[in-house]
Amino acid sequence: MAGSTMQVNIVAADHPVWAGQAKSVVIPAYEGAMGILPNHQPVLTLFQEGVVTVTDTNDEKHEFEVTDGF
Template sequence: MAESSKALMQVNIVAADHPVWHGTAKSVTIPASEGEMGILADHEPVLTVIKGGTVSVVDPAGERHAFEVSDGFISFDFNKLTVAVERGRDVVRTEGPGIE
Protein backbone atom coordinates (compact mmCIF):
# COMPACT_ATOMS: atom_id res chain seq x y z
CA MET A 1 0.00 0.00 0.00
CA ALA A 2 2.85 2.40 0.74
CA GLU A 3 4.12 1.80 -2.77
CA SER A 4 0.87 3.02 -4.36
CA SER A 5 0.79 6.24 -2.30
CA LYS A 6 4.38 6.92 -3.34
CA ALA A 7 3.30 7.04 -6.99
CA LEU A 8 0.78 9.84 -6.31
CA MET A 9 0.95 13.60 -5.96
CA GLN A 10 -1.29 16.35 -4.65
CA VAL A 11 -2.52 18.78 -7.33
CA ASN A 12 -4.04 22.25 -6.93
CA ILE A 13 -5.21 24.15 -10.01
CA VAL A 14 -6.18 27.72 -9.13
CA ALA A 15 -7.36 30.68 -11.19
CA ALA A 16 -7.00 34.29 -10.04
CA ASP A 17 -10.57 34.41 -8.73
CA HIS A 18 -11.47 30.79 -7.89
CA PRO A 19 -10.14 27.28 -7.25
CA VAL A 20 -10.47 25.15 -10.39
CA TRP A 21 -9.62 21.65 -9.07
CA HIS A 22 -7.69 19.91 -6.31
CA GLY A 23 -7.05 16.28 -5.62
CA THR A 24 -4.65 13.38 -5.93
CA ALA A 25 -3.17 12.41 -9.28
CA LYS A 26 -0.97 9.78 -10.91
CA SER A 27 0.15 12.12 -13.70
CA VAL A 28 -0.38 15.64 -15.02
CA THR A 29 0.35 17.02 -18.49
CA ILE A 30 0.76 20.78 -18.83
CA PRO A 31 1.22 23.20 -21.76
CA ALA A 32 4.67 24.51 -20.74
CA SER A 33 6.08 27.46 -22.65
CA GLU A 34 8.79 25.14 -24.06
CA GLY A 35 6.22 22.51 -25.13
CA GLU A 36 4.03 19.88 -23.51
CA MET A 37 5.42 18.61 -20.20
CA GLY A 38 4.44 15.52 -18.24
CA ILE A 39 4.84 15.33 -14.48
CA LEU A 40 4.77 12.16 -12.38
CA ALA A 41 5.20 11.69 -8.64
CA ASP A 42 8.79 12.09 -7.44
CA HIS A 43 9.62 14.39 -10.39
CA GLU A 44 12.52 16.74 -9.75
CA PRO A 45 11.43 20.15 -8.39
CA VAL A 46 10.38 22.50 -11.18
CA LEU A 47 9.07 26.03 -11.59
CA THR A 48 8.06 26.97 -15.12
CA VAL A 49 5.82 29.26 -17.13
CA ILE A 50 2.85 27.71 -18.90
CA LYS A 51 0.94 28.98 -21.91
CA GLY A 52 -2.78 28.81 -22.56
CA GLY A 53 -3.99 25.31 -23.35
CA THR A 54 -5.18 22.14 -21.68
CA VAL A 55 -3.98 20.72 -18.38
CA SER A 56 -4.70 16.98 -18.24
CA VAL A 57 -4.86 15.16 -14.89
CA VAL A 58 -5.05 11.37 -14.46
CA ASP A 59 -6.49 10.51 -11.04
CA PRO A 60 -5.65 7.35 -9.02
CA ALA A 61 -8.61 5.50 -10.60
CA GLY A 62 -7.22 6.24 -14.08
CA GLU A 63 -9.93 8.78 -14.92
CA ARG A 64 -8.76 11.73 -17.04
CA HIS A 65 -9.77 15.29 -16.13
CA ALA A 66 -9.15 18.14 -18.58
CA PHE A 67 -8.93 21.84 -17.73
CA GLU A 68 -8.67 24.75 -20.15
CA VAL A 69 -6.27 27.35 -18.74
CA SER A 70 -4.76 30.70 -19.68
CA ASP A 71 -1.13 31.69 -19.18
CA GLY A 72 0.37 31.15 -15.74
CA PHE A 73 2.99 29.05 -13.99
CA ILE A 74 3.45 25.72 -12.23
CA SER A 75 5.45 24.80 -9.18
CA PHE A 76 6.28 21.20 -8.28
CA ASP A 77 8.16 20.07 -5.17
CA PHE A 78 7.76 17.25 -2.62
CA ASN A 79 4.93 15.66 -4.69
CA LYS A 80 2.82 18.83 -4.56
CA LEU A 81 1.92 20.48 -7.86
CA THR A 82 0.41 23.96 -8.00
CA VAL A 83 -0.92 25.27 -11.30
CA ALA A 84 -1.62 29.02 -10.98
CA VAL A 85 -3.36 30.70 -13.93
CA GLU A 86 -5.31 33.86 -14.67
CA ARG A 87 -8.36 31.89 -15.89
CA GLY A 88 -9.25 28.21 -15.85
CA ARG A 89 -12.22 25.87 -16.15
CA ASP A 90 -13.11 22.19 -16.22
CA VAL A 91 -13.78 21.54 -19.92
CA VAL A 92 -16.04 18.56 -19.23
CA ARG A 93 -18.34 20.15 -16.67
CA THR A 94 -18.41 23.80 -17.77
CA GLU A 95 -20.56 25.22 -20.52
CA GLY A 96 -20.01 28.59 -22.16
CA PRO A 97 -17.24 30.44 -23.95
CA GLY A 98 -13.68 29.25 -23.84
CA ILE A 99 -10.66 30.86 -22.23
CA GLU A 100 -9.22 33.68 -24.30
Protein backbone atom coordinates (compact mmCIF):
# COMPACT_ATOMS: atom_id res chain seq x y z
CA MET A 1 0.00 0.00 0.00
CA ALA A 2 2.99 2.31 -0.07
CA GLY A 3 2.04 5.58 -1.66
CA SER A 4 -1.69 4.80 -1.56
CA THR A 5 -2.21 5.96 2.04
CA MET A 6 -1.24 8.94 4.14
CA GLN A 7 -0.80 9.66 7.83
CA VAL A 8 -3.69 11.76 9.14
CA ASN A 9 -3.79 13.50 12.51
CA ILE A 10 -7.01 15.19 13.64
CA VAL A 11 -6.35 17.47 16.62
CA ALA A 12 -8.42 19.82 18.75
CA ALA A 13 -6.88 22.90 20.33
CA ASP A 14 -6.13 20.97 23.50
CA HIS A 15 -5.93 17.27 22.59
CA PRO A 16 -5.48 14.69 19.82
CA VAL A 17 -8.78 13.37 18.39
CA TRP A 18 -7.82 10.70 15.82
CA ALA A 19 -4.64 9.50 14.11
CA GLY A 20 -4.00 6.80 11.56
CA GLN A 21 -3.41 5.84 7.95
CA ALA A 22 -6.06 6.96 5.48
CA LYS A 23 -6.94 6.70 1.80
CA SER A 24 -8.66 10.10 1.64
CA VAL A 25 -9.90 13.08 3.62
CA VAL A 26 -12.70 15.51 2.73
CA ILE A 27 -12.74 18.86 4.53
CA PRO A 28 -15.24 21.75 4.61
CA ALA A 29 -12.97 24.53 3.29
CA TYR A 30 -14.23 28.10 2.94
CA GLU A 31 -13.95 27.83 -0.85
CA GLY A 32 -16.04 24.63 -0.81
CA ALA A 33 -15.43 20.99 0.03
CA MET A 34 -11.86 19.85 -0.63
CA GLY A 35 -10.74 16.26 -1.11
CA ILE A 36 -7.20 15.28 -0.14
CA LEU A 37 -5.54 12.11 -1.45
CA PRO A 38 -2.13 10.53 -0.75
CA ASN A 39 0.79 12.46 -2.27
CA HIS A 40 -1.36 15.61 -2.48
CA GLN A 41 0.59 18.84 -2.82
CA PRO A 42 0.83 20.52 0.63
CA VAL A 43 -1.90 23.10 1.15
CA LEU A 44 -3.03 25.38 3.97
CA THR A 45 -6.68 26.41 4.02
CA LEU A 46 -9.28 27.61 6.50
CA PHE A 47 -12.11 25.31 7.55
CA GLN A 48 -15.69 26.42 7.81
CA GLU A 49 -18.22 24.73 10.08
CA GLY A 50 -19.01 21.23 8.88
CA VAL A 51 -17.75 17.66 8.90
CA VAL A 52 -14.28 16.28 8.18
CA THR A 53 -14.55 12.78 6.71
CA VAL A 54 -11.57 10.42 6.84
CA THR A 55 -11.65 7.15 4.89
CA ASP A 56 -9.21 4.74 6.52
CA THR A 57 -7.35 1.82 4.94
CA ASN A 58 -10.29 -0.52 5.62
CA ASP A 59 -12.68 1.85 3.78
CA GLU A 60 -14.27 2.77 7.12
CA LYS A 61 -15.41 6.39 7.29
CA HIS A 62 -14.67 8.49 10.37
CA GLU A 63 -16.54 11.81 10.71
CA PHE A 64 -15.53 14.73 12.89
CA GLU A 65 -17.61 17.88 13.38
CA VAL A 66 -15.60 21.10 13.16
CA THR A 67 -16.53 24.72 13.77
CA ASP A 68 -13.33 26.28 12.45
CA GLY A 69 -9.64 25.59 12.05
CA PHE A 70 -6.98 25.15 9.38
